[in-house]
Amino acid sequence: MSAVSAVQLEHGSTSTVEAPVRETETRSEAELDLPWQVVVHNDPVNLMTYVTMVFQRVFGYPREKAEQHMLEVHQKGRSILWCGVRERAEFYVQQLHGYLLLATLEKVV
Amino acid sequence: MEICREGEALQISGLDPFLAELLRQIPASANTEGAPEAEARLFTEPSIEKEICAEWKSYVEPGLRRLFRNATETVAADLEQLNGNEKSLHNRTLKIPFEHADAWLNALNQARLVIATKYEFSDEELNDHDRSPIGSRRDLGLFQINFYGFLQEFILRETQAA
Secondary structure (H helix, E strand, O other): OOOEEEEEOOOOOEEEEEOOOOOOOOOOHHHHOOOEEEEEEOOOOOOHHHHHHHHHHHHOOOHHHHHHHHHHHHHHOEEEEEEEOHHHHHHHHHHHHHOOOEEEEEEOO | OEEEEEOOEEEEEEEOHHHHHHHHOHHHHOOOOOOHHHHHHHOOOOOOOHHHHHHHHHHOHHHHHHHHHHHHHHHHHHHHHHOOOOHHHOOEEEEEEHHHHHHHHHHHHHHHHHHHHHHOOOHHHHHOOOOOOOOOHHHHHHHHHHHHHHHHHHHHHHHHHO
């Protein structure tokens, strides 16, 4: 179909109208659905017990799981605490910053 | 100095003037004024994406500033119990209401982070808990970090036991 279409009017005459311009979506559906991850980075000032408590409070993790993540942060420099939709990831990062932890949200690639 | 839980309060008793003064320094130590690196540490960027950081600065950061300010104000109000001259600070007791525990944890963490950033302590220095004596302002800063950390540990233990 061309950009200009013929339209039959009521009185039998014909006229032409511009076809609507289609805008290109810049983000693909797959990209929009891309999950985000909440990453906590190591900070030598924050106490290990404090970090564990924060993970328990923010994510509701049991003590053992919170400690595992805390040790991963301590030993490897970072740990992925959660993965999912952006809005929720932002909420978690906000909570973590409220406790003064070094946290970022990253796209899962 | 003794530290324990007394009913609905955390109690620090037998404070000498030096430790009482360190406690009184918590709100001032958490102040980032004139220390842009410390300010940057308390308000870190949430992402490498500029758009997210810009939104964060507008919509999230003001809330974080309020949260941190409320915590230091709560602590400052509790510390009014220690007001007085040096002589009157001998053997004083500070009672922290249990519902203020989160504010204390937050303010102590702010102070520790700001001091650590100001003096650029290395990991080794931060892990050297037996360092003494205090010979410089920098040494005092490290002592403050350890003392505030000790208080945080105690408050955490008591809140988790509750």
